[in-house]
């Protein structure tokens with residue numbers, strides 16, 4: 538099946554079917570202590586954040602989803618114009634289709650046309666950055682849309698469970714190292730719904746990435762999306778569904794990555810469904826929060842108007858959450874390490890980062906500490 542029609546399948550399945558790994562959504566087990574005395578007014582909350590050399594009005598990213606066909610062009614146009622209106626960052630979907638079919642470039646370029654003043658992130662899969670064409674692919678997808686950065690997406694799970702997948706990951710880390718030196722554009726390494734561990738984040742940071750988008754488990758899950766696409770008479774048809782509990786849940790991925798890195802900007806995404814969820818990933822160490830599915834579904838519900846409403850809700854909720862936490866800025870929320878982690882995520886982090894692990898200790902300035910990494 539060609540790339541454009543596979544991508545259309547993905548959009549329609551994401552629109553119509555239950556594609557989220559809800560059992561892996563651990564955000565309800567993360568809490569931000571209520572501040573009964575915020576000692577400021579709501580309008581003193583300032584969500585402005587620096588990202589990729591620009592200032593966004595709120596630390597939010599519309600995560601990369603689409604491009605490559607007519608329907609995608611309409612979606613990218615609406616997503617980008619809402620990103621521009623609210624001054625938030627935006628990514629486009631994998632640009633492989635446009636590398637293979639240059640007549641599709643316009644379906645991605647609408648991103649820059651509609652959003653000239655916000656961080657715009659190009660997108661290409663890890664399997665396309667290795668080999669002779671790797672560097673050129675990355676430079677082409679960046680210049681195609683005048684991007685501020687290129688996201689290299691990691692989707693090993695999707696590549697194995699997809700009938701036409703290409704699970705060839707040998708050499709990706711070395712290619713990332715070369716790209717960070719030679720591509721001439723900041724590199725964002727992003728997962729797509731199964732998360733990134735602290736150790737892997739550390740290797741990615743050493744390779745020279747600008748940002749790591751954890752793309753954790755708890756939202757859109759590719760074992761489900763690809764499972765629903767599988768030919769039903771195929772002997773492996775049930776197999777993708779065995780992996781629907783596979784993945785590092787978003788809050789623990791954010792906590793691991795921000796604990797084990799020191800320079801990269803961390804982006805918390807995967808199952809982020811509200812401004813409250815966004816505040817939680819920031820409290821765990823993220824610089825920005827991102828979401829894909831809620832914005833796609835808002836578009837399908839009512840076009841640009843619904844999308845606009847969804848973004849307004851996200852930003853208002855994030856502002857309220859900061860006020861109720863007594864924090865004037867996202868950086869204050871992040872650097873205070875305010876999150877309280879309970880239940881399964883706490884068990885996970887204690888097992889992975891050591892029993893002394895905790896998000897907040899009095900006097901601690903930054904959550905980027907590490908207690909007893911084993």
Ligand SMILES: Cc1cc2nc3c(=O)[nH]c(=O)nc-3n(C[C@H](O)[C@H](O)[C@H](O)COP(=O)(O)O)c2cc1C
Pocket residue numbers: 547548551600601602603629630631660688690727728729730752755756757806807808809827828829830831833
């Ligand atoms: C329909 C659809 C298509 C996607 N296509 C891409 C893609 O081309 N490249 C990419 O890096 N991520 C892609 N993603 C993954 C998202 O960017 C995001 O990492 C993931 O969906 C988790 O976020 P969510 O739970 O908010 O949806 C896609 C997601 C959806 C729903």
